[in-house]
Amino acid sequence: MIYMKHKGKDVYMVSGGVTKFAKATPDMDFRLRVKKAFDYSLNDANLTLHDIDGSVASYFADHFQRQLMSGIMAQDYLGLTPKPSKRVEGGGATGGLAFQTGFEEVASGRMDVCAVYGFETMSHVNTWKGNEFIALASDTNFDYPVGGFYTGYYAMMANRHMHEFGTTVEQLAKVSVKNHGNALHNPYSQSPMKITVEDVRNSPMVATPLTRLDVCTMSDGAAVAILASEEKAFEISDHPVKVASIGTGTDTMRLSDRPFGKVPLLANEKESDYRNLKYPGIHSFRAGRTAAKEAYEGAGITDPLEEIDLVELHDAYTSSEIQTYEDLGLCKYGEGGNFIDEGKSSLHGKVPVNPSGGLLASGHPVGATGIMQAVFMFWQLQHSVKKHFHDEALQIKNAKRGLIHSHAGTGTYVTVSIMEAVK
Amino acid sequence: MTLNPNAKMEETQKGTEVYNVDPLIVKSHYEIDYIHSYAQDSEFFRALGKKKIMGSKCKNKDCGYVYATPRGHCMMCGSETEWHELPNHGKIHAFTTCYFGSEEFLPETPFHLVMVEFEGVNSLFMARLIGADEEDLHIGMPIRAKFRRNLRFSPTDVYFVPDVPK
Numbered sequence: 001m002i003y004m005k006h007k008g009k010d011v012y013m014v015s016g017g018v019t020k021f022a023k024a025t026p027d028m029d030f031r032l033r034v035k036k037a038f039d040y041s042l043n044d045a046n047l048t049l050h051d052i053d054g055s056v057a058s059y060f061a062d063h064f065q066r067q068l069m070s071g072i073m074a075q076d077y078l079g080l081t082p083k084p085s086k087r088v089e090g091g092g093a094t095g096g097l098a099f100q101t102g103f104e105e106v107a108s109g110r111m112d113v114c115a116v117y118g119f120e121t122m123s124h125v126n127t128w129k130g131n132e133f134i135a136l137a138s139d140t141n142f143d144y145p146v147g148g149f150y151t152g153y154y155a156m157m158a159n160r161h162m163h164e165f166g167t168t169v170e171q172l173a174k175v176s177v178k179n180h181g182n183a184l185h186n187p188y189s190q191s192p193m194k195i196t197v198e199d200v201r202n203s204p205m206v207a208t209p210l211t212r213l214d215v216c217t218m219s220d221g222a223a224v225a226i227l228a229s230e231e232k233a234f235e236i237s238d239h240p241v242k243v244a245s246i247g248t249g250t251d252t253m254r255l256s257d258r259p260f261g262k263v264p265l266l267a268n269e270k271e272s273d274y275r276n277l278k279y280p281g282i283h284s285f286r287a288g289r290t291a292a293k294e295a296y297e298g299a300g301i302t303d304p305l306e307e308i309d310l311v312e313l314h315d316a317y318t319s320s321e322i323q324t325y326e327d328l329g330l331c332k333y334g335e336g337g338n339f340i341d342e343g344k345s346s347l348h349g350k351v352p353v354n355p356s357g358g359l360l361a362s363g364h365p366v367g368a369t370g371i372m373q374a375v376f377m378f379w380q381l382q383h384s385v386k387k388h389f390h391d392e393a394l395q396i397k398n399a400k401r402g403l404i405h406s407h408a409g410t411g412t413y414v415t416v417s418i419m420e421a422v423k
Numbered sequence: 424m425t426l427n428p429n430a431k432m433e434e435t436q437k438g439t440e441v442y443n444v445d446p447l448i449v450k451s452h453y454e455i456d457y458i459h460s461y462a463q464d465s466e467f468f469r470a471l472g473k474k475k476i477m478g479s480k481c482k483n484k485d486c487g488y489v490y491a492t493p494r495g496h497c498m499m500c501g502s503e504t505e506w507h508e509l510p511n512h513g514k515i516h517a518f519t520t521c522y523f524g525s526e527e528f529l530p531e532t533p534f535h536l537v538m539v540e541f542e543g544v545n546s547l548f549m550a551r552l553i554g555a556d557e558e559d560l561h562i563g564m565p566i567r568a569k570f571r572r573n574l575r576f577s578p579t580d581v582y583f584v585p586d587v588p589k
Contacts, residue, residue: 026443026446026448027446066451066453126526128523128524128525128526128529129525129526131523131524131525131526132525132526132527135525140459141461141464141578142464142492142549142578143549145577145578145579146536146549146550146551146578146579147521147524147528147536147549148524148525148527148528149521149523149524149525149528149536151521151523152519152521152524152536155519155521155536156517156518156519156536156537156538157517159517159518159519159562160516160517160538160562163517163562204522205520205522206521206522206523207519207520207521207522207523207536208519208520208522208557209519252498254492254549255538255547255549256491256492256538256546256547256548256549257490257492257494257498257546257547258546258547259499259545259546260545282516282517282538282547
């Protein structure tokens with residue numbers, strides 16, 4: 001594949017804002033939450049409404065509030081009408097897809113400054129009804145009526161990953177310990193926790209082998225990213241962050257349809273690495289690998305572990321963080337369990353993964369999540385974590401190039417975007 | 424023509440359930456019956472009544488991909504598929520036991536969910552498994568299909584049990 005035949009204009013992120021994610025925030029509706037994150041991002045870059053050329057709205061499920069066209073309600077509340085806007089939706093990857101749509105609006109030259117806003121209100125239904133809505137994002141002829149539960153689907157993938165590669169439940173638990181622990185220093189996070197591997201294993205079983213602490217929560221929240229062309233970016237900010245490349249992959253809706261073929265190799269892999277591996281099966285995410293490959297080719301990355309300083313990835317489940325280390329080529333397929341054991345993804349490890357606490361601890365208000373990752377990455381690469389968190393424990397000292405990763409369904413849409421500090 | 428300044432909305436006792444007053448949080452009810460067509464997948468559901476699991480096979484002779492979960496067109500080459508009867512015996516490819524679930528299935532927990540692999544078939548099939556405890560399940564375990572007598576026209580009209588002598 002040739003990366004982006006017409007690359008378009010360079011795109012920068014110039015500001016961002018996030019609300020504190022919480023189980024329920026009934027004192028604010030989604031419009032007010034978006035407004036708070038939006039105003040934070042405008043104020044941080046001394047922007048006004050007039051500077052915004054248009055927007056992209058990011059939200060997943062109309063069911064959660066039984067309100068269709070929420071996007072235009074946010075656009076309206078923000079005072080952005082009659083400027084151009086559209087809604088982007090793709091399950092759990094909604095935020096990542098919307099961020100990339102904002103990138104495209106600027107790269108195409110259509111907009112100089114584009115606001116990408118994401119939100120979800122999950123507190124208007126109980127947790128089990130919420131799980132039912134989410135499960136409707138599986139084939140309603142063949143999958144929903146049988147299982148109807150995403151943790152069940154991920155549990156089977158984890159079960160198979162353990163079978164193929166010897167991954168252990170303790171390795172999964174270590175992801176939970178790491179991400180909940182990182183969140184202790186993130187004031188925006190929903191579930192900061194100092195826990196142990198034993199705590200994770202002793203928490204209630206949801207679907208074997210995944211316990212309550214292996215699984216992210218339902219959240220209310222909003223996040224905003226402001227993207228700009230090169231000329232505008234340096235007018236607006238002394239410290240814009242370049243969005244160096246984007247990559248997107250897809251896979252079959254049904255887990256049962258995943259093929260058993262060959263690994264699409266990254267620059268640092270060879271066919272002999274995976275002689276006996278039937279790929280992706282249900283142990284790996286071909287969409288994640290495809291997205292990474294496109295993004296790496298666009299940014300000229302040939303050795304991800306050496307060339308990426310930090311990662312914010314979609315850890316809806318501890319198991320999917322380990323699976324994603326491999327899809328992103330931070331290690332070879334099968335080595336994800338060792339990667340966490342060796343501490344490579346810890347806060348002071350080789351490549352810190354989810355220093356914010358990820359979805360497991362920050363929360364997962366679906367449409368906001370992928371944009372939240374962009375905002376946290378933006379602050380890391382601006383070296384402004386202390387300013388925004390009032391705590392610098394999570395600031396990665398050498399942060400020059402970061403990767404954000406957003407993921408839908410059982411791995412149906414996956415986005416990878418590479419962001420780079422310019423100074 | 425009517426112009427009545429004394430018009431008054433009828434007063435009823437149909438109140439609203441209130442959870443909280445500040446902010447004001449009320450109950451809002453919603454339910455719906457769908458007229459759901461299985462469309463090109465219909466034969467799969469009908470065949471379960473004849474104790475048959477129908478997958479599909481790509482008609483393109485150069486492809487011939489066989490799907491355990493049917494689909495009208497082949498994802499490998501885009502050709503049309505034809506119905507293809509699957510064996511009633513398979514193996515566990517992956518499994519879990521769900522202790523929680525969506526609201527609709529919460530009363531059925533805990534239940535086992537399995538991905539089934541069939542000999543000579545290229546893709547998998549998701550199903551419930553009964554007749555075994557959690558600790559009895561393992562990848563590669565031989566299992567066989569059973570069928571409900573009273574159909575619900577749901578994919579759970581077929582389910583799996585351990586393939587051991589009765």
